[in-house]
Amino acid sequence: MTRLFELPAYQRLPVDPVSASGDRLSLSNGEELLDLYGGHCVNTLGAGHAGLLSELSAQWRQLSFATNLLPLRARARFLAALEPLLPEGRWAAFLSNSGAEANENALKAALSATGRGAILCFEGAFHGRTAAATWTSDVKYRGFPRPPFEVRRVPFGDLRALEAALDTEVAGAILEPIQSLAGVVDPPAGFLERLRERCTAVGAALIFDEVQTGNGRLGTPFAAQYFDVLPDAITTAKGVAGGLPVGLTLFSAALVERMDPKLCGSTFGGGPLALTAAAYIAEQIGRPGFLDNVRAASEAFRAAAAVGPVARVRGAGLLLGLELEPGLEAKSVQLRLLEQGVFVGTSNHPRVLRLSPSLTISPSEAAQLGRALASLEVHA
Numbered sequence: 001m002t003r004l005f006e007l008p009a010y011q012r013l014p015v016d017p018v019s020a021s022g023d024r025l026s027l028s029n030g031e032e033l034l035d036l037y038g039g040h041c042v043n044t045l046g047a048g049h050a051g052l053l054s055e056l057s058a059q060w061r062q063l064s065f066a067t068n069l070l071p072l073r074a075r076a077r078f079l080a081a082l083e084p085l086l087p088e089g090r091w092a093a094f095l096s097n098s099g100a101e102a103n104e105n106a107l108k109a110a111l112s113a114t115g116r117g118a119i120l121c122f123e124g125a126f127h128g129r130t131a132a133a134t135w136t137s138d139v140k141y142r143g144f145p146r147p148p149f150e151v152r153r154v155p156f157g158d159l160r161a162l163e164a165a166l167d168t169e170v171a172g173a174i175l176e177p178i179q180s181l182a183g184v185v186d187p188p189a190g191f192l193e194r195l196r197e198r199c200t201a202v203g204a205a206l207i208f209d210e211v212q213t214g215n216g217r218l219g220t221p222f223a224a225q226y227f228d229v230l231p232d233a234i235t236t237a238k239g240v241a242g243g244l245p246v247g248l249t250l251f252s253a254a255l256v257e258r259m260d261p262k263l264c265g266s267t268f269g270g271g272p273l274a275l276t277a278a279a280y281i282a283e284q285i286g287r288p289g290f291l292d293n294v295r296a297a298s299e300a301f302r303a304a305a306a307v308g309p310v311a312r313v314r315g316a317g318l319l320l321g322l323e324l325e326p327g328l329e330a331k332s333v334q335l336r337l338l339e340q341g342v343f344v345g346t347s348n349h350p351r352v353l354r355l356s357p358s359l360t361i362s363p364s365e366a367a368q369l370g371r372a373l374a375s376l377e378v379h380a
Contacts, residue, residue, distance in 0.1 A: 015338060020047035023361050025343065033338070034368050036301075036357045037345040041180075041212045041319065044239040044281050046358035052242060052280055059276040066272060074275040081282035085221035087230055092256045095270030096247035099211035099237035100128025103174065105249040105264050106233040107132050110172025110205035111149060113258035118150035120166050120173040120204070124182035124348070125156070127174060127209050136174050138182070138348065157188040166198050172205035172232075177223035180212040180356075183349025184314040184321025192229040205232040205255055215239040216285040216359050218317035219295040226316060239359075241277040246270075248278075285359075293360065294318055300363035301355060304370030309333055320355040321347065333376065340372035 016028040023046050025033040035043070045052055059074065066072060079093060096102055107119060121127075121136035128137065135147035152170065154161035156179055166173060177192060179185040199206040213223035214236035220226040222234060234250040247269065251259065268274075284290055294317050302313045305322050314321035322344070324333060330346045330353050337344055337353075345354035357365075 013338065014335075015343075022046040022048070023358055023365060031341065033341055033343045034365060035343050036355045036369060037343050038357045039243070040345070041217060041238045041356040042243055043358045044215060044242045045284060046360050049242070052277060055276050055280045056273060059273055063272050068266065068270060072270070072272050072275065074272040074279060075270055078275045078279035078282060081279050081286065084286055085282060086250070087222060087224045087234075089230065090253035092251045092253065092261075094249045094251070094264045095275070096249070096266045097245045097269050098128070098247045099209070099235065100130040100133045100247075101266070101269070102211070102235035102237055102247035102249045103127045103133045103136070103207075103209055104130055106207045106235050106251075107136070107149075107172065107174065108263045109233060109249075109251055109255055109259040110207065112260045112263055113205060113255055114171040114203065116169055116171035116204075118152055118170045120152045120154065120162075120170050122156040122175050122179075123153060124179050124185060125174075125176060125209075126179075126181040127176075140348075156182070156185060157191050159191065159194055162195060162198065166195075166202060166204065168202045170202060170204045172207055173199055174207040174209060176209045176211075177213050177227055177229075178218075178315060178319060180319060180354065181348050183323075183347045183352035184319060184354060186314055186316070187227070192227050196229050196231070199232070207231060207233045207235065210234050210236045211238050212319060212356070215281070216291055216294055217319050217356070219291050219298060220317075221285060221291075240281065241274050242281050244274040244277045246274045246278050290359070293363075297357075297361050297363045297366070300366035301369065304366035305355070305373060307370055308373035308376050310373060314352070318355065318357055318359060318361070321349075322353040322355065323349075324351040324353070326351070336376050337372050340375060342369055342372045
């Protein structure tokens with residue numbers, strides 16, 4: 001028996017990947033998988049992207065790391081590439097290492113700016129596994145005995161509950177514009193608009209957790225543009241640097257004027273290597289035709305997936321949920337699709353599979369998913 005072993009936090013799938021290229025995973029047994037999960041929305045440009053590899057190699061040779069006390073060309077390059085992708089208005093950026101950190105910083109900003117002690121959040125949410133983030137997430141993720149603030153939790157999409165809970169004691173409201181882990185739950189029509197109106201009326205900060213919906217995933221740079229609703233803070237991570245750890249919190253200029261910026265800090269956040277990747281990816285997202293491909297691929301996958309055991313397709317862009325027919329289990333169908341050479345994700349909804357492939361995936365790849373789903377003889 002070895003003295004060191006891995007904490008059994010994950011239930012691993014029965015495959016052994018040894019390499020990857022684009023949207024294909026090569027396995028140790030010689031077989032290949034079409035990767036439609038993309039590492040939880042991480043592989044923005046697919047695996048082994050030659051341009052990204054070249055950029056990272058050059059940056060490593062030039063300057064692999066430096067303290068945040070120094071100005072960095074990689075940081076300036078990233079901010080310049082990000083600026084054209086932002087929603088309207090002026091924004092301040094703070095760089096960290098993960099989505100959970102990004103959300104913690106946004107929550108601290110709301111509490112600091114308003115001087116209030118309550119946060120509004122939504123059932124089914126996932127905002128991370130750190131202290132404040134877990135208390136704004138679904139109950140299954142809470143690992144701390146007491147919240148650091150008053151938590152007001154309401155059903156996602158419930159306007160009546162929202163109106164009752166969101167008052168002048170609330171510092172901020174945090175939500176995913178589309179709840180990914182909950183099963184790719186779309187907001188009801190008008191819900192985000194009313195949430196924005198209510199936050200403005202009571203002076204609370206509206207925080208969009210765009211860890212999964214940002215970085216071009218919906219066919220727009222951010223969900224704020226997709227839904228045409230402007231929050232006071234936007235958080236994102238995962239796909240920002242395509243596999244390197246970067247968390248990003250964007251604060252509106254109005255929020256910056258009222259918050260204490262010294263509440264934010266990070267040793268590794270915004271390092272030159274990670275930001276070289278982030279800058280390169282932001283530049284690609286801003287190139288003509290990039291987001292057109294996301295929208296075209298979304299249409300192709302939505303059409304191809306509406307077969308076999310799939311009752312309905314949820315979501316937007318390349319964050320899609322395949323809702324299975326009643327009585328079917330997503331985990332079982334996931335394993336059957338692996339046998340057909342297709343890798344998809346599951347969710348906290350027992351009947352919803354998730355698709356979050358690279359944003360460079362060809363729309364033609366949707367045909368393989370359609371064939372795999374159509375071939376399944378899955379019975380409730």
